[in-house]
Amino acid sequence: MLNMPDIPATMQGMVLEAPGKPLQLTVLPVPSPAADQVLVKLIACGICRTDLHVIDGELPKPKLPLVPGHEIVGVVVRAGSGVGLLKPGDLVGIPWLGYTCGTCRYCRRQQENLCENALFTGYTIDGGYAEYTVAFERYCFPLAAQYAVAAGAPLLCAGLIGYRSYSFIGEHVRRLGIYGFGAAAHILIQVAIYQGIKVYAFTRDGDKEAQAFATRLGAVWVGDSSVLPPEKLDAAIIFAPVGGLVPLALRATGKGGSIVCGGIHMSDIPSFSYDLLWEERVLRSVANLTRKDGQEFLGLAPKIPIRTETEHFPLARANEALDALRRGKVSGAAVLVFGDEVSAPYINCPPETSMR
Ligand SMILES: [Zn+2]
Numbered sequence: 001m002l003n004m005p006d007i008p009a010t011m012q013g014m015v016l017e018a019p020g021k022p023l024q025l026t027v028l029p030v031p032s033p034a035a036d037q038v039l040v041k042l043i044a045c046g047i048c049r050t051d052l053h054v055i056d057g058e059l060p061k062p063k064l065p066l067v068p069g070h071e072i073v074g075v076v077v078r079a080g081s082g083v084g085l086l087k088p089g090d091l092v093g094i095p096w097l098g099y100t101c102g103t104c105r106y107c108r109r110q111q112e113n114l115c116e117n118a119l120f121t122g123y124t125i126d127g128g129y130a131e132y133t134v135a136f137e138r139y140c141f142p143l144a145a146q147y148a149v150a151a152g153a154p155l156l157c158a159g160l161i162g163y164r165s166y167s168f169i170g171e172h173v174r175r176l177g178i179y180g181f182g183a184a185a186h187i188l189i190q191v192a193i194y195q196g197i198k199v200y201a202f203t204r205d206g207d208k209e210a211q212a213f214a215t216r217l218g219a220v221w222v223g224d225s226s227v228l229p230p231e232k233l234d235a236a237i238i239f240a241p242v243g244g245l246v247p248l249a250l251r252a253t254g255k256g257g258s259i260v261c262g263g264i265h266m267s268d269i270p271s272f273s274y275d276l277l278w279e280e281r282v283l284r285s286v287a288n289l290t291r292k293d294g295q296e297f298l299g300l301a302p303k304i305p306i307r308t309e310t311e312h313f314p315l316a317r318a319n320e321a322l323d324a325l326r327r328g329k330v331s332g333a334a335v336l337v338f339g340d341e342v343s344a345p346y347i348n349c350p351p352e353t354s355m356r
């Protein structure tokens with residue numbers, strides 16, 4: 001193994017002992033990488049809504065006890081004996097897709113996001129709510145230095161899943177609706193505007209703060225989810241985990257339009273008239289990500305360049321951060337930061353640009 005100095009024997013982590021319980025700050029052994037894994041020292045770990053679904057018991061069979069977290073930014077500090085692509089000192093991002101088998105029917109047809117034997121970071125394998133984590137080398141993304149900071153963490157899931165959702169909106173889209181204006185939406189709107197698409201932002205009814213946030217990021221129209229936009233949308237993406245938004249989005253979308261559900265969990269979808277789906281409207285979900293999605297998106301991000309708005313928390317305050325997200329009180333994305341970079345709220349910008 002290639003080693004870097006001063007790797008301690010133990011570390012602090014926030015651990016889920018059982019769904020429905022708060023995370024416990026725990027002293028854990030620093031994990032050892034297997035032959036095809038790297039040990040990564042955390043710089044930051046984003047907090048995703050999926051973490052809430054895991055912690056609240058809405059997703060089946062998590063690893064227990066579990067270190068959650070799958071928006072990991074860090075530096076490789078040790079490489080397993082079989083690692084060939086990465087070396088200590090490399091900056092990496094670690095996403096939700098932690099491992100795939102490469103041999104199941106889905107892997108064989110380039111749908112590794114649907115792999116039957118996949119492992120998911122911070123769900124079925126330990127993730128980034130800890131000072132160190134191990135990851136399979138082939139599922140780490142090399143990260144540009146400008147994103148190897150807290151501001152880069154939300155790109156690893158909110159950005160990636162947002163981008164995968166966006167890739168399914170179809171052709172000829174000039175007017176895109178986004179339902180739920182949180183971490184994923186605040187990244188995706190920058191991609192859409194960069195590509196000349198007008199964004200219509202829908203928030204929880206009466207959420208003026210989120211509506212102002214969407215306006216500041218360039219939405220041409222903002223409003224409550226329960227109202228219809230002034231023009232028919234060409235497509236819509238639903239990030240909020242609310243099934244009742246599906247018929248609303250279908251109603252707001254014109255003929256041939258796609259409705260993409262970007263979340264891993266959603267409350268029940270109410271029944272609706274076939275008229276809403278008729279005229280070749282398409283309703284679909286998006287599951288996980290492929291490494292190709294990650295390479296495409298992380299290649300595009302610095303060109304736009306994507307900026308994120310993040311609220312920072314130290315590791316020990318993860319429960320507080322999760323609760324803020326649960327109550328819709330996070331503007332942009334919540335991020336756990338390791339080291340000195342703690343302040344909240346905090347706006348991250350690449351040096352040459354700033355948020356409007
Ligand atoms: Zn597979």
Ligand SMILES: [Zn+2]
Nearest residue numbers: 048050157158
């Ligand atoms: Zn996520």
